[in-house]
Amino acid sequence: MDTLADLLDGPRARGAFLLRMVMEPPWAVRVEDGAPLCLVVVRSGGAWVTPEDGEPVHCAPGDVAIMRGPDPYTVADAPDSPPQWIIHDEERCTTLFGAPPADTMSFGVRMWGNAPEGPTTLLVGTYLAQGAVERRLLAALPPLAVLPAWDSPLAALLGEEIVRDAPGQPVVLDRLLDLILIAVLRAWFSRPGAAAPGWFAAHGDPVVGPALRLLHDQPARPWTVADLAAEAGASRAALAKRFGDLVGEPPMTYLTGLRLAHAADLLRAGDQTLEAIARKVGYGSAFALSAAFKRERGVSPQEFRDGEYPAGDHPVGA
Structure with missing residues (x-):
């Protein structure tokens, strides 16, 4: 298994949030959901994405934007458009003043926007949670990465599948989102002059x-x-x-990080003892794994499994 495959093979999208967004200017959505990763495929029109601490970046039709959380960002028709809606955690949407959006903004299966025939169409796929194996991957990405002119039939397929209401469709969309993420990241890291990890x-x-x-x-x-x-x-x-x-x-330092990342993922699964996890990832005992885990993460394996972190020390990928 190669490195990228391993990083993407563990925790996969489960119950990811997918949406076809159709907008007519002026519009602006501020995203404060804290999600670890979001992909936006621009199918028509265009959009400006502004990270919390960065400059606005324009995305044209065919571009794919990757937003690395948990920091907020804004997606809008223009860099100076004030936000009209806010996306909170659990994908709850309100107006800027806390009221729910108008019922007319939902106009079909996974379709949302301010104008059903608007000139801008965005396909949104959000990973709501991820395991620790992805920490190296997330650390390699900037808060905002834009892949220009992504020429792939996967974009059209996502556009078709995202609005379908068929048996097992959530699982189909999860797997399709995974496939698009892998394809986009390979293209992003392989660009000439890319600062690939x-x-x-x-x-x-x-x-x-x-x-x-x-x-x-x-x-x-x-x-x-x-x-x-x-x-x-x-x-x-x-x-x-x-x-x-x-x-x-060094190779052994890399291996230690890899083992502890796999251990964290298994801990989150919650169905194996610490001793079993230790053997599975290459430690001789639960005590040895626990000592190494706490040294790197600052929390014990049990605290990590329970989601108990010291104040201000929320591990990346938790």
Whole structure:
């Protein structure tokens, strides 16, 4: 398994929020839902996206905007349009003054807006929660990333499926959103001059690429740098140096982060003992896992599972 596949293969969209938004100027929506990740595909018209602490960015038809939470952002017809609606947590929408929006703004299956025939159509897909395996992925993204002119049939397919009301449709939309996220992120990280994270760029390296795949395939194996180098067909010194140069941290440090991310995901699933999780991710005992987990996260595995965090210390991806 390669690095990006592993980051996206664990927690997947479950009950994601999807919507076809049709608007006529002037309009502006402020999003304060705290969701970890949202994708907006512009199908017609255009939109300006303004992060909480950033400059407005224009999105034209065919563009895809990726907003990394939990900070708020605004989507509007113009950069200076004042917000008219606010999206709160649990996708609750109100006007700027706290009143519910007009009933006429919902005009079909997963269709919402101020004008059914408006010139701007946006396809919105929001991940409402995610597990800790995605922490590296989220950390690699800016608050706002715009992929211009995304040429993919997936956009048209999402436009068709998002307004369908068929048996099992929520699951179909979840899987389709996952597929679009993977495709968009691959295109985003592969752009010329893109500031791709080290683990993505290192995937194609003849030495570090195989080593990364080995770590993601077998995170519980009792790896040493020497063992990893032998499997990857390189000397210990060459692997250690090249891994550090490309990924930005030593192989065993990367492995520790990977193991603890998998442990956090399993803890959130809630159906395995700490001892079983420890063995599954490569720790000899529950005590060893607990010590490593608290050292990195600042909370014990049980506190993490229960969602109890010290004030001001809400882990990324929690």
